[in-house]
Amino acid sequence: MARKKVTLQWIANDSTRRATFKKRRKGLMKKASELATLCDVDACVVVYGEEESQPEVWPDVAEAARVLARFKAMPELDQCKKMMDMEGFLNQRIDKLKEQLHKAQRENRERETTLLLHDAIVGRRPGLAGLSAEEIAGLGWMVENRLHGVREAIERLQAAADKGGQGQQFSGVPPTSLQLQLPYSIIGPAGHTDVHHQAPPPHPHPHPHPQGSWLMEVAKAGGDLGALVYSGFGGGRGSVGGAGGTSTEVADMLPHLGGFGAGFGWPDPGLSPPFPPM
Amino acid sequence: MAPPRRPSMGRQKIEIRRIESDEARQVCFSKRRAGLFKKASELSILCGADVAAVVFSPAGKAFSFGHPSVESVVDRFLASSTPSPAGAGAGAGHSSAGGGEDRAVSELNRQHGDLRAQLDAEKARQERADEAIRKEREAGSPAMAWIDADLGAMGHDDLVAFWAALAGVQAAVAASADQLLRDALLVGRRGRQQQQPAAQLGGGGVAFDVGAFGIGVQVPPPPGFAGVDLQGFGGQAAAILGAGGPS
Numbered sequence: 225m226a227r228k229k230v231t232l233q234w235i236a237n238d239s240t241r242r243a244t245f246k247k248r249r250k251g252l253m254k255k256a257s258e259l260a261t262l263c264d265v266d267a268c269v270v271v272y273g274e275e276e277s278q279p280e281v282w283p284d285v286a287e288a289a290r291v292l293a294r295f296k297a298m299p300e301l302d303q304c305k306k307m308m309d310m311e312g313f314l315n316q317r318i319d320k321l322k323e324q325l326h327k328a329q330r331e332n333r334e335r336e337t338t339l340l341l342h343d344a345i346v347g348r349r350p351g352l353a354g355l356s357a358e359e360i361a362g363l364g365w366m367v368e369n370r371l372h373g374v375r376e377a378i379e380r381l382q383a384a385a386d387k388g389g390q391g392q393q394f395s396g397v398p399p400t401s402l403q404l405q406l407p408y409s410i411i412g413p414a415g416h417t418d419v420h421h422q423a424p425p426p427h428p429h430p431h432p433h434p435q436g437s438w439l440m441e442v443a444k445a446g447g448d449l450g451a452l453v454y455s456g457f458g459g460g461r462g463s464v465g466g467a468g469g470t471s472t473e474v475a476d477m478l479p480h481l482g483g484f485g486a487g488f489g490w491p492d493p494g495l496s497p498p499f500p501p502m
Numbered sequence: 503m504a505p506p507r508r509p510s511m512g513r514q515k516i517e518i519r520r521i522e523s524d525e526a527r528q529v530c531f532s533k534r535r536a537g538l539f540k541k542a543s544e545l546s547i548l549c550g551a552d553v554a555a556v557v558f559s560p561a562g563k564a565f566s567f568g569h570p571s572v573e574s575v576v577d578r579f580l581a582s583s584t585p586s587p588a589g590a591g592a593g594a595g596h597s598s599a600g601g602g603e604d605r606a607v608s609e610l611n612r613q614h615g616d617l618r619a620q621l622d623a624e625k626a627r628q629e630r631a632d633e634a635i636r637k638e639r640e641a642g643s644p645a646m647a648w649i650d651a652d653l654g655a656m657g658h659d660d661l662v663a664f665w666a667a668l669a670g671v672q673a674a675v676a677a678s679a680d681q682l683l684r685d686a687l688l689v690g691r692r693g694r695q696q697q698q699p700a701a702q703l704g705g706g707g708v709a710f711d712v713g714a715f716g717i718g719v720q721v722p723p724p725p726g727f728a729g730v731d732l733q734g735f736g737g738q739a740a741a742i743l744g745a746g747g748p749s
Contacts, residue, residue, distance in 0.1 A: 232547050232611050245549035252545055252553075255538045257518075259557065263531040264520045267557040269542070270579045274550045279579055292576050295556050295564055306565040307572050313543050314610035321617040328624035335631040338649060342638060344671040345645040352678040360682065364675040367668050370649075374665045377653040381661065 245273055253282040266291045337362045341370075527560055535559075539567040547611065554579070 235241035249271050260267040260283075268288040272279045281288045295303060308316075340363050343349050352360060521527040535557055542553045546569040554568040554575035566572045638646040648656075648664040656664070 230544075230548070232544065232615060233608075234550055235548050241549050245545070245551060248541070248545045248548065249551070252538070252541045252555075255534070255541055256555065256557075259531070259534040259538055261518050262516075262521050262534065263527050263560055265531065265558050265560055267538075267555075269538075269556075270554045270575055271545070272552040272575065272578070277582070279582070281579070289580065291556060291558075292580060294558070295566070295576070296580075298564055303564060303566075306563060308539065308567045309571050310543060310546060310569045310607050311610060313539060313567060314607065314614055317540075318610065318614055318617060321614065321621060325617060325621050325624060328621060328628065332624055332627050332631060335628065335635065339631060339634055339638075341671065342643065342645050342649060344674060345648075345667045346643065352674050355678065357679075357682050360675055360678045364672070364679065367672045367675060371665065371668045371672065373653045374661055374668065377656060378658065378661050378665065380654075381658050385658075 249273075249280055253280070256282050266294065268292060333362065337366050341366055524560070531559055535565055542567050543569065547607075552578075 235244060252269060252271065256267050256269045259265070267282075268291040269282045270279050270288060270292075271281075337359070340349070340355070340359060344352065344363065349355070352363075355363070521530055538555055538557070542555045545551050546553050552569060552575050554566065554572050556564065556566045556572070556576070558564055568575050635646070639650070645667065648660065648667070651660075653661070
């Protein structure tokens with residue numbers, strides 16, 4: 225049942241070519257027959273083999289002549305509007321294939337980045353060694369998007385818990401989580417304000433972001449990555465930026481990012497020891 | 503004739519009979535017309551045959567495919583179907599030598615083959631990635647469960663743990679990006695390739711960059727120093743990345 229994929233080029237071997245011609249010609253006629261029957265339409269196919277003066281015709285000579293006469297009777301424009309030759313047909317198929325190829329490449333990149341994210345989380349890639357700039361950029365964007373989603377989910381849960389009543393929440397929270405609750409409650413109002421304030425500028429939501437400029441954002445420490453990584457010294461970096469004559473916009477952003485990051489950053493040392501066992 | 507209907511709605515044999523529904527008939531026409539033209543084009547390519555296929559849609563529009571062209575094959579056929587001996591002779595005279603393939607068509611065929619091969623490679627890549635993902639799921643990896651999960655359905659503890667894990671990866675990404683930029687700066691600055699810049703050389707480069715940007719060099723804590731590096735690398739990295747773009 226297995227067959228080799230057919231190379232689409234003229235078959236040089238005479239006998240093979242002739243056999244293929246007979247087989248495929250019959251198949252073509254069958255296809256035309258099915259189309260005409262299923263859709264109740266006029267159709268005809270004319271095939272001249274090499275060195276043949278008499279064509280093979282579907283359905284038959286008289287009927288084909290009638291169909292072609294109908295075709296010829298149409299205005300020239302209507303005839304040519306839907307007419308295709310080999311080049312046109314091949315160009316159409318090439319465009320279709322290109323589109324499919326790009327789509328497949330995009331999906332595969334996302335899948336592989338998901339695998340990278342998983343490997344990074346379970347610690348299989350210490351220091352992300354051996355990754356290309358593109359892979360790191362893609363991974364960075366995926367992490368940022370996921371963090372955004374997780375933050376929103378946590379805030380929703382917290383809002384729901386607040387509505388339920390403070391006492392209930394505290395009684396239900398285990399000791400480990402209780403420790404984690406304090407930082408959130410401390411920065412709750414400020415954090416909320418920061419999120420709203422920062423939402424438009426630092427998170428361009430169109431996902432297909434040029435990866436080169438993402439690296440630029442990391443380098444300038446304007447994005448979340450910089451803020452979160454160096455959040456403990458947000459204030460210090462702000463002053464350094466000012467001293468260096470950095471642009472006003474960046475200088476203004478740094479304190480906000482630092483403040484926001486500080487709230488989330490401080491628990492990090494405490495978080496890492498207990499959670500791996502969980 | 504039709505086999506019993508399977509639970510899945512996959513590919514099924516159909517009866518070759520007029521389709522009653524207008525919409526279904528139109529859809530069938532579009533699909534099968536494309537298939538017919540594809541078969542006709544393959545026959546032409548493989549066997550050097552001259553082919554013309556003409557179909558009228560249920561709405562009465564004409565669709566046609568032909569090689570070398572619809573007109574040439576149709577005219578040849580109509581001429582030869584006339585019973586006059588002169589017509590038959592003319593038809594025979596116009597018979598193509600066969601085998602001679604248009605150069606443009608050959609090039610398009612080659613492109614088509616290349617694209618198909620690339621698409622096959624992408625599909626193989628997809629299967630490998632899916633297999634790897636499936637393995638992690640079956641191994642019961644909590645990290646994969648987090649990645650797959652609907653965030654709205656996750657509990658607070660899971661969300662916090664996932665957040666911590668993501669923050670760790672984010673830190674690693676930032677460190678790697680920083681290292682890549684340093685390497686790029688060293689390459690650009692020294693005008694030659696270096697596999698692993700020595701720590702001392704790297705330090706020298708950093709100090710020079712900081713000085714170039716007019717920031718007083720003091721001895722701040724490591725994170726603060728890294729922050730300064732990021733500031734300083736901004737302009738240089740832009741130049742290097744910009745230069746890298748065209749090449």
